[in-house]
Amino acid sequence: MPHPNNPTLRSFIEVDPASDFPIQNLPYGVFSTNDGLAPRVGVAIGDFVLDLWQLEQDCRIDVGNAGVFAASSLNPFMAVGPKVWAKTRARISELLRHDNPELRDNESLRERVLVPMTKVKLHLPITVSGYTDFYSSKEHATNVGVMFRGKDNALQPNWLHMPIGYNGRASTVVVSGTRVRRPRGQLKPPNADTPGFGPCKRLDFELEMGVVVGQPSAMGEMLSEAQAEAMIFGFVLLNDWSARDIQQWEYVPLGPFQAKAFATSISPWIVTREALEPFRLAGPEQNPTPLPYLRQAQPNNYDMALEVALRAPSMAAPQPICRTNFKYMYWSSVQQLMHHASSGCAMNVGDLLGSGTISGPEKSQRGSLLEISWNGSEPRQLPGGITRTFLEDGDSLIMRGWCQGDGYRVGFGEVEGTIVPAE
Known part of the structure; x- marks a missing residue:
C-alpha cells in the first residue's frame, strides 16, 4: 500500500491543486452539523469533512478504543499513541484513494460520511491541558x-x-x-x-x-x-x-x-x-x-x-x-x-x-x-x-x-x- 505522503496519490474526491486539504494532508478536527449529533472528529479532504465516527460505526476504521471519534475533542484519539495515529492515517488514505472502490462506489456510505465544508461548524479541536x-x-x-x-x-x-x-x-x-x-x-x-x-x-x-x-x-x-x-x-x-x-x-x-x-x-x-x-x-x-x-x-x-x-x-x-x-x-x-x-x-x-x-x-x-x-x-x-x-x-x-x-x-x-x- 502506498505511503500516505506519496505525492502521486489521488483521491476519488476532486481536490483543487490549490486546496490545503489533498489526500497527502488529512488533518484532524472536530465538527458538528445541524443533524442534532454532538460534535465529533473528522478529517478534511478537499471541500469535505470525512466523518470518522460514522466510519467507525460502519466498522471501516478500528483504533482499538471504541468511541474516540465520538468525542468532542481529539484528546482521546491522541492518547492512543503514535503507532495508532500512523495506522489510522494510512487507513483513511486507503479509503479515499481514487482506485479503491470500498468508499468510492458505496453511495449510501458516502452520503453519510462525507459532509460538505459549507454545512459544518468547526470547533476547538483539543481540550487544552496547558x-x-x-x-x-x-x-x-x-x-x-x-x-x-x-x-x-x-x-x-x-x-x-x-x-x-x-x-x-x-x-x-x-x-x-x-x-x-x-x-x-x-x-x-x-x-x-x-x-x-x-x-x-x-x-x-x-x-x-x-x-x-x-x-x-x-x-x-x-x-x-x-x-x-x-x-x-x-x-x-x-x-x-x-x-x-x-x-x-x-x-x-x-x-x-x-x-x-x-x-x-x-x-x-x-x-x-x-x-x-x-x-x-x-x-x-x-x-x-x-x-x-x-x-x-x-x-x-x-x-x-x-x-x-x-x-x-x-x-x-x-x-x-x-x-x-x-x-x-x-x-x-x-x-x-x-x-x-x-x-x-x-x-x-x-x-x-x-x-x-x-x-x-x-x-x-x-x-x-x-x-x-x-x-x-x-x-x-x-x-x-x-x-x-x-x-x-x-x-x-x-x-x-x-x-x-x-x-x-x-x-x-x-x-x-x-x-x-x-x-
Missing part, C-alpha cells in the same frame, strides 16, 4: 531588542542558550472565527507618573505555529530528541494576541501576564507531524552549540510558507501585510519540548506550545505589527488611504500557512479573529 508560549525567532527577538534596548543589547544573554518561554492561559485558547474583545488593563504612558486602567490602545497579533502534544511525559523525567518528536501529534496556526501597552508596564520583573492572557486563537485543523515529514529541513545554525540536552541529530524545522492579511471594516478584501516561513525559527519545536520537560515538568495530552512570533530576515517578513510599524513610528499603508500602527476595533486578522509539494499543498486552512470593542 499552554506555553515561546520566543524562538532570532529575527523577531532581535527586532524587539533593538527597539527597546538598542542594537548592541538586542538579545538578552540567555537567548542563544535556551528556548525562552512563559506559561500562558489554556482557558482563553479559542478556535478560528471567535471574536476577540479588546482587553483592559493597567496602562502607564511614558509621560504619566502613575498608571490608569482602561482598554488597550496598542493591540497586536503574533504570527505563530502551535505544537499539539499528543502523549504525556512523567514528572521528573527528561526527554530525548526522539521521545520529544514522538510526542508531537501535529501543528496548528496560532495567533497569540498581544496588548503591547499593558505588557510594557507589567512585564518587569516576571514577564507577560494579562497582556497575553485574554485570547489565543488557533486554526480548527491539526496537520499531523507525519503529513509534514516531506517538508522537514535543518534550521539556522546554532552558535554557540546548545548544551548536550538540547542538541539535535536530525533536521527539525519545516519549509512552511506563512501569510498574514488584515481587513479593516471599510475594506472589501483582506490585504497581506506579512509573508514569512516557519523554517527561520532558531529553536525548533522539538527543542522547545525537550527544554520544557528538562526541569522535570510533566507534559500532558492536549498541551499546546506556541512557537513564538515567526519573523524572517526581510522587512516584509515581520510577524507582528510591533515590528511592521516599528513600535508605531512607521504606519502601515493599506488600500483606500487606511493606515495602521496597531489593531483597531472591527479589524479582522487572517493567518494562513502551507507546505508546497509537487502539484499539491499541505495546508492549515486559516485562523481568523475580529476585534470587538472593550466593554
